Amino acid sequence: MTATATGLLAAIADVGADRTRGGYSRHGFDRVELELREWFTAEASKRGLAVETDRNGNIWAWWGNPGPDAVITGSHLDSVPGGGAFDGPLGVVSSLAAVDVLRAKGFTPRRPLAVVVFVEEEGGRFGVPCLGSRLMTGAIDADKARSLLDPDGVSLADAIKRSGADPSTLGPDEEALARIGCFVELHVEQGRGLTVPVGVASSILAHGRWRFTFTGEGNHAGATLMEDRRDPMVPAASLVLAARKAAVGGARATVGRVVPVPGGTNVIASEVNVWLDARAADDAATKSVVAEIQAMARQAAAEEGCGVRVTQESYGDTVVFDQVLRDDLSTVLGGVPALPTGAGHDAGILASRVPTAMLFVRNPTGVSHAPEEYAEPDDCEAGVAALATTLEHLAS
Ligand code: GLV
Ligand code: MN
Ligand code: MN
DSSP, rough: OOOHHHHHHHHTTTTBOTTTTTSOOOOTTTTHHEEEEHHHHHHHHHTTTTEETTTSSSSSEEEEOOSSEEEEEEEEOOOOOBOOOOHHHHHHHHHHHHHHHHHEEEEEEESSSEEESSSOOSSTTSSOTTTTHHHHSSSSOHHHHHHOBBBSSSSSSHHHHHHOOOOGGOOHOOOOHEEEEEEEEEEEESSSSSOEEEEEEEEEEEEEEEEEEEEEOOEEEESSSSOOOOOHHHHHHHHHHHHHHHHHHHHHEEEEEEEEEEEEEEOOSSEEEEEEEEESSSSHHHHHHHHHHHHHHHHHHHHHTTTEEEEEEEEEOEEEOOOHHHHHHHHHHTSSEEEEEOOOHHHHHHHHSOOOOEEOOSSOOOSSSSOOOOOOOOHHHHHHHHHHHHHHHOOO
């Protein structure tokens, strides 16, 4: 069996296609993600890989007996709401295709090798990105994770139960971590930083998510005089502008989600929730951007007679990938370039515990987290070849 990355992507092209938003909506433990997990399990089984699910719902497909000192590759199958076809799935399908390439040439790994699929990498349903790898490494408390709510008020614990699994097992997984000798995640590049088909990652920006809850007075849009209003949408709008103003010098600040309560055209909201995604070169720069935005938001809330509560929902400091592994892979792949990224990855979470690297596949437009996300088929197959070379090198 020798599948191509694009052939495998085509096989899941209809799963989770979002007819309303465009692109894909595939979220942790929803019907669509469960279908993709089943598809992955079937593909891995066809290849004779032994599939197991760990205590946090991450799936491992083993070539050879599980660990220690295993070479691990893989990525995630979930998406942002209305996301592209490549962010996550490209790494998973390329891993399967790379196994096929190695099998076809008669390679037998000297170290155990596995393909992993991490759960809810985008945080598109439960708000916290890299949930599977954070749980595994203890970067998020298991009780806190179990009580995370999706937009419909369903807790992670209930979603796991509904999927037929047991949420009580969530938590740090030292056994799974101890098996990992190194982790290499292949991913579509998410900017225009790569001008050749394949590169390696050097670093990830510090980044986090903050929820601002503005509270005011719900009232009638026609009968309430402008001077009588305490409208939380007004400071919410100021926060959007504050984010644009504060993110300077390479920092990024984004408001991509605003939820007014109750949310009616002719209703002054009583509450508005606004999610801020902020990223910068290091911890100090990120915190300073967020502090500036918070100060502006508090002032805007006070001016409107509104309250504001701020909750940090996730955070990760700057990641510098293992330089020895990075340089080694760059050399093995013929001197491909190393580039930084502003996007978060499970590889970034694992990097604090095990030698970790990433391969990037060129993105001709740089668009990502959108239906237009794209990589040329030839570049995807160059990614598979690079991953196969990488795995062969590491597992020899
Ligand atoms: C995930 O892709 C992120 O960077 O938010
Ligand atoms: Mn993403
Ligand atoms: Mn991703």
